[in-house]
Amino acid sequence: MSKEITSRAEDYSQWYNDLIIKGELADYSAVRGCMVIKPYGYGLWENMRDVLDRMFKDTGHVNAYFPIFVPKSLFEAEEKNAEGFAKECAVVTHYRLKTDPDNKGKLIVDPEAKLEEELVVRPTSEAIIWNTYKNWIQSYRDLPILINQWANVVRWEMRTRLFLRTAEFLWQEGHTAHATKEEAVEETVKMLHVYADFVENYMALPVIKGVKSANERFAGAEDTYCIEALMQDGKALQAGTSHFLGQNFAKAFDVKFSDQENNLDYVWATSWGVSTRLIGALVMAHSDDEGLILPPRIAPIQVVIVPIYKGEEQKAMINEKVKALMADLKAKGIRVKYDDADNARPGWKFAEWEKKGVPVRLTFGARDLEKGLVEIARRDTGAKQSEPLDHLTDLIPVLLEEIQQSIFNKAKDFRDSNIRKVDTWEDFIKTLEETPGFIAAHWDGTPETEEKIKELSKATIRCIPLDNPLEEGKCILTGNPSKQRVLFARAY
């Protein structure tokens, strides 16, 4: 936990925003609620995307692309889904502008160019995709369809936050169609595990896998599975979701298939997605007051080299040694950057790369090099040590892995020490105020009680963990009998 972080939300907000802006990940744009992802931040997203894409393909999926516009009539076909998103849709109503007759040089929307049917800018793609699948599926031989799409979506949120909740965001959405319920459920759970694998092993962020309660379920889903992560201020963040959609979309879009016995039945569906919100999770979970801390496996730059020299002669000597090392490191697949800009001093560069969270910094100083040494600094711990130049090629890959593990362990220790069992309402409120984090508590299983708890405490049920042990108990609010604890937290 960062020494400057207080429990006050606005301080934490400020800290978070500064990290992202000063770390060069993203910035606010001219468009309300939308962000500009800068090259460094986009590089991070690309690395995450590449790993996920490989995982999707390894589990049998292929990529495709569907339109950004969804005709309103298609959008409203699955009622619950449409209702769930209706409040936050951007809608295209016209297709042309014209010069304002009263004010030359200005444009107005041409009232003559009103669309016959409005187009919804996709907040998610189930509607357009299932309308398409209808034409692709006739027989069990056409199944399963295992498609993923990398896309942008728009959700017109009232309140926005860089990466966590922007009006437009980038994501992937998988949409699969299956012949049986069992196969669809299996797919839903399989993809949840893919997400957990990615977030834990690449983003170094421990997650809890679970199922959402009815209140928190995706609009139009039968079951929503999720991974939940804990941020440094003790609030939870939903890091990814995988939905079992049952036959809801198949029924809404009339997607039927003939099975092997020639029976006609509706298709079973899943959808699953993670977004650029993951970058927000990464920032909030690992950073400190000096800036970002990026896990080596997805960091855009894994090693940065800063030279320190006096005069051209030393500079040339250092350049030569750096060039040789860089060639070796690149041959091992390590992303390395040489910061040889001569308009900034070393101290400036150190601070700058620390803000950007580069896992390892090498300082090539003329003084050390005379002894054949190079200083290695770890971003995660701040530790510095000098090592012989000729050992670096072997040492750095090992060090990067060690840092990856170390960041994960730190986050896991924090998470584990902030899951608390609570049995009374008084303790529940007190724990939320004094030591925020996950709270494992009994709940009577009714949506009404969940709603009441949310109203009174601002805490929601984050999930019912997958491997949750059964345990007799009493609901913390109503005292009614309960068979298991569920995880509560205040959330982003």
Place this chain on the structure above:
RNA sequence: AGGGAAGUAGCGCAGGCCGGUAGCGCAUCUGGUUUGGGACCAGGGGGUCGCAGGUUCGAAUCCUGUCUUCCCUACCA
């Protein structure tokens, strides 16, 4: 939508109560000296003070209206 705050140089802010030619820090540009943890000196450029009215000899400042943004509630990957 309800409650609170703010709009002044690219960024961050002061000035406002008490009207009198627009200020500071960072950034930027020029020249020079520097380089082992955000260098220093000197000089320069950049603003119709959110917008529209009003009061006044004179408005960043006072008054009225208006727009925008942020924070707290509601919604949400």
